[in-house]
Amino acid sequence: MAGVLRRRLLSVAASSIVAGSAARASGEQQKVSQAEAQYQDRPKNGLSCATCALFRPPAACAVVSGIISPNGWCRFFDLPD
Ligand code: SF4
Secondary structure (H helix, E strand, O other): OHHHHHHHHHHHHHHHHHHOHHHHHOOOOOOEOHHHHOOEOOOEOOEOHHHOOOEEOOOEEOOEOOOOOOOOEOOOOOOOO
16 A cells, blocks of 8 residues: 555655755655645544654654644655555
């Protein structure tokens, strides 16, 4: 399941990178928007950002932009290996 999620994430991230070439040229780091990630500020099915391999404490994510709650969740949730 983690492999499928990673492939989906890479696909979306690649699309975002192509679409955001102007921002990349200015040095801005490319991340998926919270809307595109279907981010919510509460857990889903007992899963939350605090246990996701992509969470970057205290309130960031490696792939989703903006402030990320440890209690949040998005469709790219990925359990650590
Ligand atoms: S579930 Fe993981 S990938 Fe999604 S916003 Fe939270 S830390 Fe980032």
